[in-house]
Amino acid sequence: MNFKLGLLIATVGVLFTLTGCMGHHMGGMSGMDGMSTADHSKHMKMMNQKGYDRSIARYQIPDLSLTDQNGERVSLKELLQTDKPVIVNFIYATCTTICPLLSMGYIDLQRELGAKSDDVLLVSITIDPEHDTPEVLNAYRKRYRGKSDWVLLTGGRLDIDMALTAFDAYIGDKMDHQPLNFIRLPKQDMWVRLNGMVNGKDFIHELQLAGFPPSRE
Amino acid sequence: MKLFLSLLFLATFVLPFNLYAAKVDDLSPQQIRQLGERMYREGVLPNGEPIQAFAAGDIPVEGTSFTCISCHLRSGLGAIEGTVISPPATGKILYEERTTSIKGNEYVPSYHSYAVNLPPRPAYTDETLAKMIASGVDPNGRSTMAIMPRFQIDDENMAILIAYLKTLSAELSVGATKEMLHFATVIVDGTDPAEIESMVLPLQFSVDRKNSLATASKNNDRIARMAYNMLGPDLLAKRFSLERWVLKGPSSTWRAQLEAYYKANPVFALLGGISHGDWAPVHRFCEDKQLPDIFPQVDYPVLDESSWQTIYLSRGIRQEGEAAARYLAGMSELFKDRPVIQVSRNSRRGSALKAGFNASWAQKHKTPVLDISLPAGVALNVKQLSKIIKTQNPAAVVVWDDASALPALQKIAQTEGWKGLLLTSGTWLGDKIWTLPADMRKKLYLTWPYRLPHENARFNISLKRILSGRSLDDFNFEVISKSYITNEVLGKALKDMRGEYYRDFFLDSIDMLPDTYFPLYERLSFGQGQRFASKGCFIVQLGKGENPQLERRSEWVTR
Numbered sequence: 001m002n003f004k005l006g007l008l009i010a011t012v013g014v015l016f017t018l019t020g021c022m023g024h025h026m027g028g029m030s031g032m033d034g035m036s037t038a039d040h041s042k043h044m045k046m047m048n049q050k051g052y053d054r055s056i057a058r059y060q061i062p063d064l065s066l067t068d069q070n071g072e073r074v075s076l077k078e079l080l081q082t083d084k085p086v087i088v089n090f091i092y093a094t095c096t097t098i099c100p101l102l103s104m105g106y107i108d109l110q111r112e113l114g115a116k117s118d119d120v121l122l123v124s125i126t127i128d129p130e131h132d133t134p135e136v137l138n139a140y141r142k143r144y145r146g147k148s149d150w151v152l153l154t155g156g157r158l159d160i161d162m163a164l165t166a167f168d169a170y171i172g173d174k175m176d177h178q179p180l181n182f183i184r185l186p187k188q189d190m191w192v193r194l195n196g197m198v199n200g201k202d203f204i205h206e207l208q209l210a211g212f213p214p215s216r217e
Numbered sequence: 218m219k220l221f222l223s224l225l226f227l228a229t230f231v232l233p234f235n236l237y238a239a240k241v242d243d244l245s246p247q248q249i250r251q252l253g254e255r256m257y258r259e260g261v262l263p264n265g266e267p268i269q270a271f272a273a274g275d276i277p278v279e280g281t282s283f284t285c286i287s288c289h290l291r292s293g294l295g296a297i298e299g300t301v302i303s304p305p306a307t308g309k310i311l312y313e314e315r316t317t318s319i320k321g322n323e324y325v326p327s328y329h330s331y332a333v334n335l336p337p338r339p340a341y342t343d344e345t346l347a348k349m350i351a352s353g354v355d356p357n358g359r360s361t362m363a364i365m366p367r368f369q370i371d372d373e374n375m376a377i378l379i380a381y382l383k384t385l386s387a388e389l390s391v392g393a394t395k396e397m398l399h400f401a402t403v404i405v406d407g408t409d410p411a412e413i414e415s416m417v418l419p420l421q422f423s424v425d426r427k428n429s430l431a432t433a434s435k436n437n438d439r440i441a442r443m444a445y446n447m448l449g450p451d452l453l454a455k456r457f458s459l460e461r462w463v464l465k466g467p468s469s470t471w472r473a474q475l476e477a478y479y480k481a482n483p484v485f486a487l488l489g490g491i492s493h494g495d496w497a498p499v500h501r502f503c504e505d506k507q508l509p510d511i512f513p514q515v516d517y518p519v520l521d522e523s524s525w526q527t528i529y530l531s532r533g534i535r536q537e538g539e540a541a542a543r544y545l546a547g548m549s550e551l552f553k554d555r556p557v558i559q560v561s562r563n564s565r566r567g568s569a570l571k572a573g574f575n576a577s578w579a580q581k582h583k584t585p586v587l588d589i590s591l592p593a594g595v596a597l598n599v600k601q602l603s604k605i606i607k608t609q610n611p612a613a614v615v616v617w618d619d620a621s622a623l624p625a626l627q628k629i630a631q632t633e634g635w636k637g638l639l640l641t642s643g644t645w646l647g648d649k650i651w652t653l654p655a656d657m658r659k660k661l662y663l664t665w666p667y668r669l670p671h672e673n674a675r676f677n678i679s680l681k682r683i684l685s686g687r688s689l690d691d692f693n694f695e696v697i698s699k700s701y702i703t704n705e706v707l708g709k710a711l712k713d714m715r716g717e718y719y720r721d722f723f724l725d726s727i728d729m730l731p732d733t734y735f736p737l738y739e740r741l742s743f744g745q746g747q748r749f750a751s752k753g754c755f756i757v758q759l760g761k762g763e764n765p766q767l768e769r770r771s772e773w774v775t776r
Contacts, residue, residue: 071581094728094744096288097298104272104364111276130742130752130775135580143282156772157740173731174742175298197362 052179052196054206059182059191062162066125066155069137074153076163079123080184084149085212086121087203088182090169091152092128093140098179101197103144105181108200110147120207122150125163127174129154167191185210241376246384253381258291260284262374270366283366290745291525292722293385296729304335308383311341346382347375386719392485393718398711399482400424401460403475403490403499403513415696416491416514417461422683423704424457431456451716460484468495475502486723489513489703491696494565500527509724512703512750514696517569524748528727530699530738531751534566537642537664538573538617540754540774545613545638546581547774552612555637558605560589560597561617567591570617570642587611591618597625603632613638620649623657630660638662643757643767651765658759662770666754667695668739671766676736698737705735739773 064076080086087106091099103124110117126132132140137152154160164170169180183192183206192210194202207213241249252263260268260280268280289295289306296303305311315338338357341349345356350368353361370378392399402420404413431454434441444453462478464471475498490499490513500519503510503526510527518529532539545557557578561571571588578586587609591597597618606614606629614629614637616622623646630639643650643663653661668676680701681689689697710726725745732742741750756771 092744094747095298096290096296096729096745097301097303100288100364101301101362107272107276128742128744130740130773131744131747133775145276145278158772174744175729175731177298179301 052194052198055193056190057193058189059166062166064159064162066153067134069134069141069152071134082121083186084119084121085185085207088123090127091124092126092174093132093136098177101179105198106150107144107146109203112200112204117147118149124152126154129157129160185212240373241380249377249380252377256378257285257381269369272366278366280368290725292719292725294722307385309387311346314340343379346379389718390485390720391483397456399458399484400486400488401462401484402488403462405492406463406465408491412693412696415693416489416700419683419700419704420459420488424459427457449715452711468498471498489700503527507720509720514699529749532749534569535573537666537754538570539577541615541640541664542574542577543774544756544771555612556587556609557613558587558611559615562591563593567617597622599625599628602629606632606635611637613640616641620646627657630657653759663757664754665757665767667737669767673736680736702735
């Protein structure tokens, strides 16, 4: 029963996403141009309820060598090929607006998961690699009291740009930063792309929509 | 249950608040400023304890990590990034009603974020502001963002904080008047006059340009309209002044000279400045007076994490040493356990490079660097070094010395049987870098903290605009480029400030600038509290031919 229900939720969730977010994935108000009034009001309702925009996309993760907050080299591709659900976002340490939101979302999720915070791998990639050395990122995580399964990555400017591009999140400048989170479940190749403010409960809701935790028979 | 909680909340936070006024009245404005500033900037209560706070509902955090300035900035005027806003937190703005600029705007859903349109709200009162800081509920009854921590501050201290917020960015800073913005540039006496000219020219050019625009727009409506569009209503009429503060004698006497200059003309900020030696007295003076200094051109900036007022172009000479160590550390696997030999001239420049190298190397490696010091006036002993190379078989030999070491380096590069990397400072070689003999070009690696010269051409076009017909060759290219950058950053920051001339906001506005691409530097980047705009260095070699170019051997290597 539980399994069927979970499947139903997942299916509805995917359908909902595919239909609901087709036109305006690219962001801005432009996506609203083609919408009817009814669509618009429905959309408004959705936006008001959730505070974020959701879409599904396939991303090709490049084989990049980045450095984590402990100064260890990490292959991005291998890191993301984990048997846990993984969430990726882009931050920088001296950010005063969006990154505190993103990082607070992460620690809120870790708090919601409690003892099970290890169940989800959180990854933050800096978009200010020249300033954000491993030491800076380590201090950043400590400041937020993030737990162990939050990995922060830095690297060469080109590699960071490739990572941004891979997630269709490239921005010319860190000051044009978007509040994006990307969720993927193990062994899947589709990512849930969340644009907006996401707290711990939202993350859990989204993970459930995607099928996590897997229902037990 | 909910009712009970609200009552509890009322009892805890709101009701006792009526009693708060007693203590704060006993404090002098200076005490309020001092105590309030500490709470606002550092998250520390008057009794020295950290403020306790809860983020995202109930995650306990320390106010020392999530200070008010981490989002609202020192000036309290907030920040905007992409589509997210940290709203202003100054009394002046909080105690005014916020209406929407376009009626009906408040019903348009924000697309990507909550705060593209800040919702209207009534003016705060002391009570509602205290409630908001403690509970995150604004006068509309709306909860503020979860990211805004809920701060546990008792009534007395809350009153101090609120009194401080009322003073925050409330009056224009010293050096800014209705008509004028006063600036000065600090010149250390004895600096090469050509360099001084190259440093001052761009600054004077834009001050003159600004003042003639102010005059012209007074007399001519068309120009006024153009200036309005370019600069906004306030900046268009503003006049600038630029004083040269020349510091003479030993650096121990500079403080008194600076005090005298400042007393006679308390400027809004320092622009540029130049020194190849000491700078610390100027740096300290700026910290003490809370006086911003934008991009002094100095070889040895003060590397102090807690300093705020001076924004440097880079970490100076030292940065080349740091990058060299990072570059070698990145290849350590190729080198196995072979040592690194570092030969450094016993001078301020040599020591800075060495210190940078060692500090950066130690972060990554336990293996010691074999240090050899060259006393002043003593040439590099080729025989001795070759012998050491033969016995130690180092992975790399790093030499921090000027161009006089080149003949010796040439011989060392040819040490029989040695396969290792030879590295030196590209900038210390000066013009001699272009005359490296052909057999050395493949052997010698150089640190280069700028964009490669041949890639500068298109950026130099903008530089030439300020030369009034003179040739770029008449000037020191590095110095004039740096000063040009100072100018550009000044202009961008002033435009962002929209007439709010507070020194803190000046620095905040620079911190919020996007990364920029100027002459000389590959990329300058900013961020709250980031005080070194260019953060890395290339490792290069000199190419072939009669008109050789520098060729990159690394990405932009950062600390």
